[in-house]
Amino acid sequence: MVVNVQRYFALEKKEDKFVLSENDLYHINTVMRMHDGDKVEVVHNNELYICELCDNLAKILTKESTTNNKKARITLVIPLLKEQKMDLILQKATELGVDEIVPVIMERSIVKFDSSKEDKKLARWRKICKEASEQSKRLDIPEVTRVLKMEELKSFNGVKLTCSTSEKSENIKKYLKKQRNYDKIILVIGPEGGLSKQEEEYLKTLDFVSVSLGNLIMRVETVPLFLLSALNYELME
Amino acid sequence: MVVNVQRYFALEKKEDKFVLSENDLYHINTVMRMHDGDKVEVVHNNELYICELCDNLAKILTKESTTNNKKARITLVIPLLKEQKMDLILQKATELGVDEIVPVIMERSIVKFDSSKEDKKLARWRKICKEASEQSKRLDIPEVTRVLKMEELKSFNGVKLTCSTSEKSENIKKYLKKQRNYDKIILVIGPEGGLSKQEEEYLKTLDFVSVSLGNLIMRVETVPLFLLSALNYELME
Numbered sequence: 497m498v499v500n501v502q503r504y505f506a507l508e509k510k511e512d513k514f515v516l517s518e519n520d521l522y523h524i525n526t527v528m529r530m531h532d533g534d535k536v537e538v539v540h541n542n543e544l545y546i547c548e549l550c551d552n553l554a555k556i557l558t559k560e561s562t563t564n565n566k567k568a569r570i571t572l573v574i575p576l577l578k579e580q581k582m583d584l585i586l587q588k589a590t591e592l593g594v595d596e597i598v599p600v601i602m603e604r605s606i607v608k609f610d611s612s613k614e615d616k617k618l619a620r621w622r623k624i625c626k627e628a629s630e631q632s633k634r635l636d637i638p639e640v641t642r643v644l645k646m647e648e649l650k651s652f653n654g655v656k657l658t659c660s661t662s663e664k665s666e667n668i669k670k671y672l673k674k675q676r677n678y679d680k681i682i683l684v685i686g687p688e689g690g691l692s693k694q695e696e697e698y699l700k701t702l703d704f705v706s707v708s709l710g711n712l713i714m715r716v717e718t719v720p721l722f723l724l725s726a727l728n729y730e731l732m733e
Numbered sequence: 734m735v736v737n738v739q740r741y742f743a744l745e746k747k748e749d750k751f752v753l754s755e756n757d758l759y760h761i762n763t764v765m766r767m768h769d770g771d772k773v774e775v776v777h778n779n780e781l782y783i784c785e786l787c788d789n790l791a792k793i794l795t796k797e798s799t800t801n802n803k804k805a806r807i808t809l810v811i812p813l814l815k816e817q818k819m820d821l822i823l824q825k826a827t828e829l830g831v832d833e834i835v836p837v838i839m840e841r842s843i844v845k846f847d848s849s850k851e852d853k854k855l856a857r858w859r860k861i862c863k864e865a866s867e868q869s870k871r872l873d874i875p876e877v878t879r880v881l882k883m884e885e886l887k888s889f890n891g892v893k894l895t896c897s898t899s900e901k902s903e904n905i906k907k908y909l910k911k912q913r914n915y916d917k918i919i920l921v922i923g924p925e926g927g928l929s930k931q932e933e934e935y936l937k938t939l940d941f942v943s944v945s946l947g948n949l950i951m952r953v954e955t956v957p958l959f960l961l962s963a964l965n966y967e968l969m970e
Contacts, residue, residue, distance in 0.1 A: 584821075591951045592959065632950045669969040710969050713869045714828045721955075722829065725962030732906040732947050 501546075502528060503537040503630045505637060506554070513553040514538045514545070519623070521552055542635045562635060567731050568678040571596040571652065572720050575687035576607040576643070581717040586621055589638065590628035592724035596639045597625070600646055604689035609643055618642065646695060650702050654680025658691065658699055659719055660706040668707040668723070672730055681727065685719050738783075739765060740774040740867045742874060743791070750790040751775045751782070756860070758789055779872045799872060804968050805915040808833040808889065809957050812924035813844040813880070818954040823858055826875070827865035829961035833876045834862070837883055841926035846880055855879065883932060887939050891917025895928065895936055896956055897943040905944040905960070909967050918964065922956050 502524070506514035516524070516538075524530045530549055538545045538554045544562050547554035572594050574585060589597060599621075601609045621640045629637045655675055657668070684691075684704060691699070696706070714722060739761070743751035753761070753775075761767050767786055775784045775791045781799050784791035809831050811822060826834060836858075838846045858877045866874045892912055894905070921928075921941060928936070933943070951959060 588955055588958070591949065591955050593949055631952065667969050669966055710965060712828065712830055712965060715868065718825055718828050718958075721825070721958050722962040722965070725959040726966035728947060728949060728959070729906055729963035729966055732904050 501535050501537050502530075503539065503633055504554070505626060505630065506538050506540040509540055510553075512556045513550070514540060514547060514556070516552075516554060524549065525552075537633075539635055544635060568727070569595045569654070569680045570724065570727060571598060571654070571680070571682045572724070573598045573600050573649065573682060573684040574720065575600065575602040575605045575685065575716070576609060577605070577687070577716065578607060581715075582621070583624055584717050585720050586624040586640070587628045588721050589724055590625050590634070591632045592721065593634075593728060594638045594720075594724060595636075596641065597621075598641045598649075598652075599643045600649065600684075601643060602646065602687050603692040603695060605687045614643055646698060649682075649684070649699070652682050654682050656682045656684075656699075656702065656704040658684040658696070658704045658706050659686065659723070660708050665706045665708040667710055668726060669730075671705065671707045672727075678731065683720070683723050685716065685723075688716050738772050738774050739767075740776065740870055741791070742863060742867065743775050743777040746777055747790075749793045750787070751777060751784060751793070753789075753791060761786065762789075774870075776872055781872060805964070806832045806891070806917045807961065807964060808835060808891070808917070808919045809961070810835045810837050810886065810919060810921040811957065812837065812839040812842045812922065812953075813846060814842070814924070814953065815844060818952075819858070820861055821954050822957050823861040823877070824865045825958050826961055827862045827871070828869045829958065830871075830965060831875045831957075831961060832873075833878065834858070835878045835886075836880045837886065837921075838880060839883065839924050840929040840932060842924045851880055883935060886919075886921070886936070889919050889939075891919050893919045893921075893936075893939065893941040895921040895933070895941045895943050896923065896960070897945050902943045902945040904947055905963060906967075908942065908944045909964075915968065920957070920960050922953065922960075925953050 504516055504520045507517055508515045524536070532549050532551065534549050536547050536549060536554055538547045544560040545556050546558045546560060547556050570593065572589055574597065576599055577585070586597065618640060625638045625640055655677065684699060709719070709722060741753055741757045744754055745752045761773070769786050769788065771786050773784050773786060773791055775782045781797040782793050783795045783797060784793050807830065809826055811834065813836055814822070823834065855877060862875050862877055892914065921936060946956070946959060
């Protein structure tokens with residue numbers, strides 16, 4: 497893996513060449529001003545290839561051996577937020593290794609769900625995650641699901657956590673130290689006004705455990721960054 | 734401490750009233766549309782007071798007892814960065830409990846130091862930290878120092894760390910687990926291109942230890958958020 501070479505995710509493989517998206521070709525030709533023969537990294541099916549540009553395709557030179565050090569699949573459940581906060585979470589959560597982002601309709605969200613705009617928003621969110629994955633040299637792109645209702649969280653399995661500002665809750669460190677199964681972790685972040693009483697009660701019935709984040713009072717978009725950082729630190733060996 | 738009451742840092746105390754800054758009064762009167770008799774929290778000399786508004790002053794009603802749970806003083810040394818990245822670091826580092834932010838001139842910074850603009854920039858940076866402190870209900874505002882040269886870091890004491898992308902370095906978790914003295918921690922973050930060889934060598938002579946952050950490749954502005962989150966998590970009891 498060469499650190500200063502740009503990385504792109506391929507649309508498809510055609511014999512010994514990869515097809516790249518129009519956005520990526522614009523980045524290659526216009527932003528980076530690269531030419532035929534220049535090297536790029538291309539990811540396809542979670543595998544990394546060193547390629548050279550050739551007629552707007554990426555021709556495979558070598559396949560790199562990569563190791564996947566991940567130990568837990570992390571799902572982040574977030575409220576609908578204003579664009580700037582949403583974009584920050586999507587970009588930073590991708591850098592911090594999130595695997596799945598699930599936007600959920602929550603009672604106290606300032607942003608209301610508008611199904612007519614969902615496809616456009618999803619495309620935008622996924623583009624942010626793709627670009628952040630390239631920048632962070634990931635071999636995968638976090639999945640951004642459609643906007644779900646709270647009830648749809650019942651199909652999610654793993655270590656299930658919600659964040660609480662109540663000092664009575666156990667803190668996240670104490671809780672994680674007691675867990676043995678780190679296969680999958682689901683983190684639910686509430687909106688600015690917090691989860692409603694009903695939502696909290698409902699999540700309890702789905703076996704979500706409410707943990708405190710210590711003494712810090714953070715803006716809503718900072719909470720996932722704190723949680724993902726803390727998890728990465730906890731899972732470091 | 735009432736969570737939904739706005740918090741402000743007082744300019745000065747005059748008998749049983751606090752004088753607030755013009756910016757804070759604008760926020761109170763125009764943004765929040767508060768009136769005489771409305772309650773605000775005011776911090777003065779790291780003490781918290783519940784006050785009521787009265788002729789653009791804050792009249793003390795009660796002094797609150799507060800506990801300071803902090804266990805380590807955290808200094809963040811950062812390069813000069815473009816405005817948006819700088820602002821993000823200042824705001825988020827404040828939310829994540831940083832005590833001191835030290836902008837340092839580094840070889841590979843894209844942004845060059847311009848002493849004629851220093852005062853204006855400092856005022857801007859300090860305003861961001863003050864507002865983030867109010868939002869995060871802190872009892873203190875992180876100090877933002879003048880822009881220093883690398884050599885001026887020799888007067889700093891404590892656990893001294895720089896971040897490395899080299900896999901040969903020990904990771905931050907292993908390193909911190911071995912430390913006993915957490916009084917003071919100094920974290921140096923390099924610019925986009927990293928610290929130069931000379932800077933790295935120089936920091937070694939000042940007893941800075943280079944640690945890795947695991948397998949994540951982060952943008953420069955994400956590194957301090959990761960580090961501060963990890964530290965908060967490590968120091969949680």
